[in-house]
Amino acid sequence: xxxxxxxxxxxxxxxxxxxxxxxxxxxxxxxxxxxxxxxxxxxxxxxxxxxxxxxxxxxxxxxxxxxxxxxxxxxxxxxxxxxxxxxxxxxx
Numbered sequence: 001x002x003x004x005x006x007x008x009x010x011x012x013x014x015x016x017x018x019x020x021x022x023x024x025x026x027x028x029x030x031x032x033x034x035x036x037x038x039x040x041x042x043x044x045x046x047x048x049x050x051x052x053x054x055x056x057x058x059x060x061x062x063x064x065x066x067x068x069x070x071x072x073x074x075x076x077x078x079x080x081x082x083x084x085x086x087x088x089x090x091x092x
Contacts, residue, residue, distance in 0.1 A: 007062075007066060008040070008059075008062060008066075009055070009058055009062045011039075011055060013035065014042065014058075015037045016023045018034040018037055018042070019037070019081055022034045022035070027072075027073060028073075030043065032044055033045045039055070040054060040055050040056075041053060041054050041055055042055070042058070057081050057082065059083050060081050061077070061080075064080055064081065
């Protein structure tokens, strides 16, 4: 799995990447599929159904990482970034 450093979130690049290949992996290696991307969110197919991560939360995560913070997983994401009802995040 290739890790790419991101200086800021380029939403058009995110759209292009997942339109070309909707599959990716979580940090722990679990496969997931992006079902769609809108102007404000990325939607992911999970066993419980479709959930989303907002563009603003992804942008915040990039800013934190660029500032030297580590987001080690769902619990750290919830504490540092989370502000939406993504109840299934803990499974990944």
